[in-house]
Amino acid sequence: MMKTTLSVCFLLLGVIMHSQENFSVSGTIKDFSNGESVFGASVYLENTSNGTITNAYGFYSLSAPKGTYNLVVSYLGYVTVSRQIQLDKNQNVSFELEEDTTTLDEVVITAEESEKANIRDPQMSVSVIKGETIKKIPAVLGEVDLVKSIQMLPGVTNNGEGSNGFNVRGGATDQNLVLLDEAIIYNESHLFGFFSVFNADVVKDVKLYKGNIPSNYGGRVSSVLDIRQKEGNSKDFDLTGGIGLISSRLAAEGPLFKSKGSFIVAGRSSYAHLFLQAAGQDNTAYFYDVNAKGNYEINQNNKLYLSGYFGRDILNFSDSFKNSYGNSTLNLRWNHVFNDKLFSNLSVIYSMYNYGLTLDFIGLDWQSDIKNFNVKYDFKYYLNNKTTIDFGVSGINYNFNPGEVRPTDEDSSINEDILDEKRAFESGVYANVEHKFTDRLNLQLGLRFSLFNRLGGQAISTYENNQPVVYNENFGIYEEGTKTGEIDYSKGESIKTFSNFEPRLGLAYQLNESSSVKLGYSRIAQYLHLLSNTANATPLDVWAPSGTFIEPQLANQYSIGYFKELSNGLFSIETEAYYKTVDNRIDYIDGSNLIAQNNIETQILSGESRAYGLEFLFRKNKGRFTGWFAYTLSKSEQRTPGGSAGGLGINDGEWYNTAYDRTHDLSVTGSYELSEKWSLSSNFIFQTGRPTTYPVGQYEYEGLSIPVYDSRNANRLPSYNRLDVGATYTPNKKPNAKWKGEWVFSIYNLYDRKNAASISFGQNLETGVNEATRTAIFGIVPSITYNFKF
Amino acid sequence: MKNTLYIFLVALFSMLTSCTDVVEVDVPTADARLVIEASLDIVKGTSGMEQTIKLSTTTPYFETEEPRAVTGAEVTVTRVSDNAVFVFEDQLNGEYTTTSFGALLDETYTLNVVYNGETFTATETLLPTTSITRVTQSRDGGFLPEALELNVYFNDPVDETNFYILRYFEVGDLYPTLFSVSDEFLNGNEVHMFFEKDGDDEEDEFEPGDIVDVNLYNVSETYYNYMDILIGQSGSSGNPFSPAPVELRGNCINITNADNYPYGYFRVTQTDAVTYTFIEDEE
16 A cells, blocks of 8 residues: 555656646637537647647646647547647637538548547546437437446446346446536436436436546445536527427526526426326326536636536325435536646535335335535646646535334324434545656556544444344344444544545556557445345435444456557457455345344345456447447356354355346447438347346245245346337438427337346235246337427 | 335336236255244134144245145144143144143243154244234225225234234135234334235225134244245245345254254244124225
8 A cells, every 4th residue: 555655656756857848738628519618629739749638627738848839629520620829838729619510411420539449548447428329329218318328338237127226347236426417326217217317418428437447536336427417508599308208308508698608407307107007097106307507607717517406206106105206416616727737626516315205004204315515626737748637635424314204194003213313424535647658658546545434423232242243053044133232422423434545557558559458456445335135226225334333345446458449440449357356245134124224233244245357349430330339248246254243144155146247248239320311220238137046945834835045146037138229310401490300219129028127936816826927127119209409 | 014115115116017927937946844834823712722733845936736744753842841741643744733732821832843863943932912902994094095904903012022923814815914013113002004905906805795814923023033034035025126035044943953954933822813704884
């Protein structure tokens, strides 16, 4: 650990000594048509190796010795611009890029620059998808879905339709850091995973880090899904929308403050009474969400952004169940350019997820939530033409309300009960240095120091022999330990603190113009745990902070990759291998009871998990036909020994498959521009079935047939596969007409495969004979959507 | 109670999908184990002298033959305080019976089974049970707004932690319906439980004239935990929103060869029994 810290220092020192008298040019790059800042555009000085890429706010900075240069800005799909500059003083040069209209006649479509494999960038294990690309992938019921589209990438899977979240490189759903404009999203799914909470109309781009996560991120061990919302058109007022079978959406955007700012507001709502074929008329199941963002440019060096999200799922079942849950976020950002080399962003973020449930028939009302308040200050320093340094600090204040139970009325048998509220503070300080050693060797070296403070304001139970869980040798089962008392912690007190050094390393060695080898290592601590002992995470699951009994999860990931561009960027190949271990991964004892559980430590054992795999991605980036082929071969397993509880542990202490282990995962996606009016798209997915536990016998007890189970996750559901097709029809393109409309037709699961979301075992009601029942969510689903822009 | 939340999710899930079918699945088969169903139930107001213990072995999951009866075992139950031994006679059909069981409240009993040269034992205490205060019928409660449901009421004692099993058996049905109840959120209250039959159509619901046997048992926490898992797993285990299925171990142990542990449970419980006949309602 110490060594790494030292090497960062040496590197910095070396860098500083090498710096010479230079002048710099900086500015922002925007889209001419709508004023959106352009992320990932190449900015370089012609005939030098001096270049950079714009950051998420469209900002760039370059420095070079005094002289006359040609400053070039290029971004695929846009006209390349260049301007001669006299570099005799520090200066600000901003550009607006125009879409490349000459290519329209030829119907040449290109993947965005930043979606291609970036040969030089030391960052590996990252995928970028633009909002426009997501919209091209055929979606179930025509509902464009970000979370489903990232599952087309290698290394990303989920438990099929009707399951929350996604799994990255054999990690659990709670190991993904999902950020919407920097705000943490705790549940990324609507209606149990049928849809994602992200409205594709407002998504600008999505970055998924599967490994080698840069040091400005922390807190989740598997991945970071960084979603940025559009800023809104600062030139013109625009209305976009769509009418579909499931939902309708409308977004409005336009300039504010005499084009000094812009806004975007988008709403989306599904229709009530959806899906409820079998149920009566009193039932409703629907969702809605609202996204809003605005920005104001105070002056060239200061810009403010305000963005928010509010989403809700509402499910009512004949007045007996009432269920409502969702995320809400609010983020205020201040971009400040200190000087042409130092860019900063200060963010103040609030994020909350709450879950409410009323069960009228037993008179129970249930509420739980997680709230956080996050302040981040990030800096980017363009030291010289070889080195950029990112650094910053972050503090997150968490408040966990794991559950409040109340009677709904006076007749209810329920007593009021409030589980202990939990509080914690997570802070981090990081630095990341990207340095170009030679034209061939690029290095990214990062270090994050994280500190987690579990705060008081609650009592912590104590247990006999300090064993919250005890192995009962006679019965061969794990049981709750014997409570001996409680220690009361006041709000000012700290219950327990954890700290970790988290080094991150990325290295790219360019073999030639078109290929490179990359190495990555990252160590990440995760202080929160999602408590879930069901096969799929549910909206009801609660988050628990590390503390006296739960240690933070600690992951080490090693990756190596080979990247190649063919035919001058027409095709690209990305291959990566990874090996990941996670310490302190908790699992649940047999028969664990997590709901309304105040002493979660009595239900869990601490273990470890490991995952390894090989990923292959072949992409066609340009032409009438674009698309990719992705294949992953992987393994994900865990082991949970008895530890201080005694006994061998879960599954006798042997390794067992995690619920998200998929041996093979293959996806193919493509889109083809048939003519100016028609474009076609299609995708195919094949995945090994999810591990599950099948019965290995039966016996009769109390007149019931009781299934016998033994090893955990030793069996698998049948494999998951499906083919989707879609077509987009754009009627007569009138170049000058303001109204632009398109029809999207799609068929999900074309060959109507009944993919098992689950197989359950039980007795037939009439005959009493044991049977296996498959639940399949979607068979073949045709759909039609009309999208418009005005 | 807590299971209700899972049941709720399962109900919602099926409401959203309702696309299920019965499929052929190859399942593995583990080596057979002994199953001890030793449920010594003493109905309130009876002496409980007649008792039956059932012994069988596990069978492959999809086997439809009768359970494999175990014969030739020696089965006894001992009252620990005075060493009174009650011998259960082998009926050669898997059942072992006695007509002279001496049930005394708050006494501890030990089960002893000798089978194939191995000895299996378990210990349990006979607890007095809470009484059912009333049983009623209604239509406006329960999950389904129109369906008839049975309401069972009992008073939970305030000064102790209690665990209950409720058993409903409609005369003519193939198997009973069981509920596990803890007083975690109900302590000291009049507890109201309802039982409503639902199926694919209205014919499966209760109708006037239907007869239901209701049994209430006060049980130990260990047995409550056991039954909680058993009930969850006998229903629709494997549903994506039910807890992952696990091996279910009871309180019987093999003192000769610990690895060859049996399944099942030895319980000695008092029970309050009520039989209810649905009547035409006043609508």
